[in-house]
Amino acid sequence: MANYIHVPDEAPAVPKIDVTLDENDYRSGALRLIKELRPFWKPSEVKMKFFTDGITNKLLGCYVGGVMQDVVLVRIYGNKTELFVDRENEVKSFRTLHAHRCAPRLYCTFNNGLCYEFLQGQALEPEHIRSLPTSRLNSEVPSRRRLREEMVWMQQSLSVLGSPVVLCHNDLLCKNIIYNQLGENVKFIDYEYAGYNYQAYDIGNHFNEFAGLNEVDYSHYPERSLQLQWLRSYLEAYKEHKGQGSEVTETEVEVLYVQVNRFSLASHFFWGLWALIQAEFSTIDFDFLGYAVLRFSQYFKMKPEVGALNFPE
Template sequence: MASYIHVPDEAPAVPKIDVTVDENDYRPGALKLMKELRPSWRPFEIKMKFFTDGITNKLLGCYVGATMQDVVLVRIYGNKTELLIDRENEVKGFRVLHAHCCAPRLYCTFNNGLCYEFLQGTALEPEHIRSQPVFRLIARQLAKYHAIHAHNGWLPQSDLWLKMGKYFTLIPKSFKDPEQNARLSREVPSARSLREELLWLQQSLSVLGSPVVLCHNDLLCKNIIYNEKEGNVKFIDYEYTGYNYQAYDIGNHFNEFAGLNEVDYSHYPGRDFQLQWLHSYLEAYKEHKGQGSAVTDGEVESLYVQVNQFALASHFFWGLWALIQARFSTIDFDFLGYAVLRFNQYFKMKPEAAALKLPE
C-alpha cells in the first residue's frame, strides 16, 4: 500500500530556480523569475497584480500589456506552511493533474514558492456552486479527478489519519497574546477532548468502505474556475492533493457551501440537492472507470451516508489546521475564530451525521 503520488515518466520536468521572493518586497524576486520564464518581457513593462483570496499563501500575477492574456502566477508560500503541506507531493500532484488535462502548466518551483499558468474564467462564490449547470459540472470534474490512476500498481491508502495526527501534535497550547490565549481556553475544545474525537472519527469512518482515490482535498469556491464560454470548470490549488477517501473530498466540498469570509452553515446542502449532485457524480465516475453509467438508488444512498459522515472529518481537519495557522501565519485572517467555527459545526453536525446508516 502507498499514499504517495506516482508521476508518469512522460510528464515534463519542472525546473527549480534558485530565487527567494520576499512577500513584503516581491518585485525584485518576481522579476528574476520572469527573466527565466519570460525572457522576452522587458522588466519595466512587467505589471504585477496581487490576488487576495488565499489564506495560506500570497499570490501574484505577472503580465505585460493592457489585457491579462499571458499571465504567470507566482505563489509565495505562507510562513511555516511546510508544517502543514508536503511541497514535494504538491508538485507531483500538479504534474499528474496536468498530464490528465485537469490542471494548468507548472512552469517552475523556486525557493519559497512556484509559478504556474493562469486559467481564464471566474473564481466562484458560494451562490454559484449551488446553481445549475455549475454544480453538475463540478460533480463531473471531481469524478474525473477521482478516476485518475496515479499509484503505479500499489493499492493506494489515505494519509488522512496520519496527517491529522501530525496536526494534533502541532496545535498551540497557548498564545503570547492574552486575549487570544483566553479565547483558546474558553472557546476551543481541550486537547483531551480533541484526541477522543480524532480516535472516534478514525474508528467510525475508516470502516465505511469509501474508496481511496486521488483527491483535491480543498475544493472551496475560490478554487473552482468557471469558464462560461467553454462551459467547463477547472480546479486550482493542489497543495492538499493526495490519496484520500472519496467521501471526504465530496463532504469537504459540501462544507464549503457555507463560504469562507462570512461563514453560514445554513447553506450546507440539503438531502434532495445532495442526491442530485451525487447522482451526477456517480454517473461520471462510473463512466471514467469503464463501468457504464447506470447508477442505482442504493449506490447514491450509500455515498450520501459516507459523505455526510466524512464531512465531520473535514470540519475537524480544518479546525486543527486553523489552530496551527493562528500560531504561525502572517496573513491577516482570524484563524482562531475560524477554528472555533469549524469545531462548533463539527459538534453540531455529529449526532445527526453519526446516526446515518448505510443501506442493507
C-alpha cells in the same frame, strides 16, 4: 501519504530556480523568475498584482500590457506552511492533474514558492451554488483532550464505512474551481493538500464549502435532495470512467450519501486544526482562530445528526 502518486511520462518537466522571494519586498525576486520564464518581457514593463483571496499563501500575478492575458502567477508559500503541506507531493499532484487536462501548467518551483499558468475563466463564489443569507457561529476551541478523544472516535467510526481511496483534491472550496464559459469546461487549481484520501472525504469537504469562507453560514450546506442529485451524477461519471457502465442504483446513491455526510465531520476537524496552526504562524491578515472556532462548532453540532445515519438495508 501520497508519495507514490504516479506522474505520467507526458507531464512536462518542472525546473527549480534558486530564488527566494521576500513577501514584503517581492519585485526584485519576482523579476528574476520572470527573466527565466518570460525572457522577452522588459523588466520595466512588468506589472504585478496581488490577489487577496488566499489564506494559506500569497499570490502575485505578473504580466505586461494593459490586459491580463499571458499572466505568470507567483505563489509565495505562507510562513511555516511546510508543517502541514507536503510541497513535493503538491508538485506531483500539479503535474498529474495538468497531464489529464484538469489543471494549469506548472512553470517552475523556487525556494519558497512556485509559478504557474493563469487560467482564463471565473473563480466560483458560494452564491454560484446557492443563494441564502449569511451569519457566524461563536464558541470556544475544544481542549486538547477533547480533540484527541474525537480523533479516536473518527478513526474508529469512519474507517469502517467502506469508502474507496482515490486521488483527492482535499480543498475544493469554490475559488479553487475555475469555470470557463467560453470553452465550456471546468478546471481545478491549488493542489497543496491533494493526495490519496477517502472518496467520501473529498465530497463531504466540498459540501462543507457551500457555506463560504469569509462570512461562513452552514445553513447553506446542501440539503438532501440536492446531495442525492449531485451524488448520482458523480457516481455515473465515476463508474463510467472505471469502465463499469454508467447505471447507478438507489442503494449506491444512499450508501455514498451516508459516507459523505459522516466524512464531512472529518473535514471540519481537519480545517479546525489547520486554522489553529495558522493562527500561530501565519502572517496573512485573517481571523484564523475565529475560523477554527467555526469549524469545531459545526463539527459538534452535526455529529449527532450525521452519526445517526445508517446504510440502507
